Structure formats: structure tokens, C-alpha cells
Amino acid sequence: MGWATKKSKRWELSQLKWTFMSILLFIPHIHPFVMMSQAAKSKVRSWYALAWVLLLGEVGLLYSFYAFWGSLSQGMLLTIVGFLSSYIVGNGLLLRQAKPYLQRLELGEVRPLTWIGSVGKQRRLELAQAAMETPQTFVSKLLYFKKEINNRNIQQHIDIIVRLFHLLEKRDVQEAEKFLVRHGTVVNVLREYDELENTRLHNQVTLDSKLKLERVLAQAASAIEQDVTNLIKLRLLDVSAESEVYIQTLKNRDLLKD
Numbered sequence: 001m002g003w004a005t006k007k008s009k010r011w012e013l014s015q016l017k018w019t020f021m022s023i024l025l026f027i028p029h030i031h032p033f034v035m036m037s038q039a040a041k042s043k044v045r046s047w048y049a050l051a052w053v054l055l056l057g058e059v060g061l062l063y064s065f066y067a068f069w070g071s072l073s074q075g076m077l078l079t080i081v082g083f084l085s086s087y088i089v090g091n092g093l094l095l096r097q098a099k100p101y102l103q104r105l106e107l108g109e110v111r112p113l114t115w116i117g118s119v120g121k122q123r124r125l126e127l128a129q130a131a132m133e134t135p136q137t138f139v140s141k142l143l144y145f146k147k148e149i150n151n152r153n154i155q156q157h158i159d160i161i162v163r164l165f166h167l168l169e170k171r172d173v174q175e176a177e178k179f180l181v182r183h184g185t186v187v188n189v190l191r192e193y194d195e196l197e198n199t200r201l202h203n204q205v206t207l208d209s210k211l212k213l214e215r216v217l218a219q220a221a222s223a224i225e226q227d228v229t230n231l232i233k234l235r236l237l238d239v240s241a242e243s244e245v246y247i248q249t250l251k252n253r254d255l256l257k258d
Contacts, residue, residue, distance in 0.1 A: 161186060
């Protein structure tokens with residue numbers, strides 16, 4: 001388990017290799033390009049815009065170096081200060097973005113990412129639209145609770161639910177939206193379990209409550225698996241009926257022999 005995700009620490013470090021490279025490379029500054037790359041991978045517009053601002057700042061500093069080169073004027077001193085400040089601020093922002101960047105990449109392995117304005121704004125929007133669950137917010141919350149909850153059995157239940165939902169979403173978006181209506185309560189159960197864990201109380205009441213919620217999640221995972229299986233079965237029946245009509249049409253037109 002990593003520092004920011006449920007992936008391994010090795011995976012997290014590999015995803016941040018260019019962040020560390022940017023810190024090690026004092027000259028030249030590459031943090032604007034690293035931030036652009038991370039913004040494109042994680043699909044965060046605010047990071048992309050910030051990267052352009054940093055890049056324009058670097059261009060300005062290079063021009064200033066060229067203009068004041070060979071002199072010890074106040075302009076050159078300010079340019080050097082700006083160069084140091086750009087290095088510190090740019091790489092500081094990369095380190096600050098590391099955790100949400102890794103979490104966005106983890107989410108991207110489960111379902112395709114869509115562009116968002118900013119990570120903070122997206123989280124506030126998800127909280128404000130709690131009653132209007134979307135596929136992306138649903139999966140995001142499941143992955144969040146998978147990271148927060150320490151119970152291995154519940155983590156496995158979450159993996160099953162995410163995998164089945166992703167399968168359903170790829171096959172039929174409308175059915176995926178209906179799925180959220182039928183099974184959206186799973187998020188509330190996970191939230192309640194997480195709150196019980198955070199109390200750090202180990203009396204009989206909390207233990208019994210956690211066991212009850214764990215059983216509910218196990219039953220939910222089983223019910224969701226059956227739900228998805230039934231939907232796939234119905235789709236196969238529809239395709240089978242359509243195929244039989246197609247074959248009969250070919251036979252009626254003497255395009256296919258018995």
C-alpha cells in the first residue's frame with residue numbers, strides 16, 4: 001500500500017520520477033513541462049494553466065539573463081532571485097500536487113478520466129451533488145473509502161463492486177446510471193464504517209456495528225454480481241433473438257441454405 005493510494009509505493013515512486021528529476025535538475029528548470037505532462041495525464045485544467053504561467057515566467061527570466069548578462073546590476077540580482085524563487089515555487093507546487101495526481105492516476109486505471117477544473121473544486125462539487133451521483137463520483141468515493149478503511153475484506157468487496165460497475169458501464173451507460181440508483185447506498189454504508197473506524201473505540205457496540213456493516217457490504221457485493229449477471233444474460237438473449245431473425249431473413253432470401 002502506498003502513501004496516497006492503494007497501489008504499491010514502487011508504483012507511486014515510478015509515477016513521480018519526473019517530479020524528483022525536476023527537483024534534482026537545478027539547471028535547466030523543467031518543472032513547467034513536468035506539470036504540463038501531469039495535467040494532461042490527470043486531466044486537470046488548473047494545473048495545465050498554471051504550467052503555462054510558470055513556463056512564461058521561465059521565458060521571462062531567460063530574456064532577463066540575456067539582457068543583464070555580464071553586469072552586476074540590480075536587474076541581474078533580481079533575475080537571480082527570480083530564478084531561485086521559480087525553482088522553489090515550481091517544484092513546491094509539483095510536490096503539493098503529487099497526492100491528488102497519484103489518486104487521479106489510480107482512478108484512471110479503473111475508468112476513463114474526464115477533464116475537471118481543479119481537484120478541490122471537483123471534490124466540493126461532488127459533495128454538493130451527493131444526491132446526484134455520477135459514475136465518476138461513485139467510483140471516486142469507492143476508491144477513497146478503499147484507501148481509508150483498513151478492513152481487508154471490505155477492500156476486496158470494493159474491488160468487486162468497482163470491477164463489476166466498470167464492466168457494466170462499458171456495456172451500457174444507461175444501465176450503469178440505473179445501477180447507481182439501485183446500489184448507491186453502498187457509499188453510505190462505507191462512510192458509516194469509516195466513521196466507526198475513526199472513533200477508535202473498541203467496545204462491543206462499535207464492534208457489533210462494524211460486523212453488521214461488513215455483512216451488509218458482503219451481501220451487497222453478492223447482489224451486485226447477480227444484478228450484473230442478470231443484465232448480461234438479458235443482453236445475450238436480445239442478441240440471440242436478433243441473430244435468429246437475421247439468419248431466418250437470410251434463409252427467406254435464399255442467401256443461406258439449411
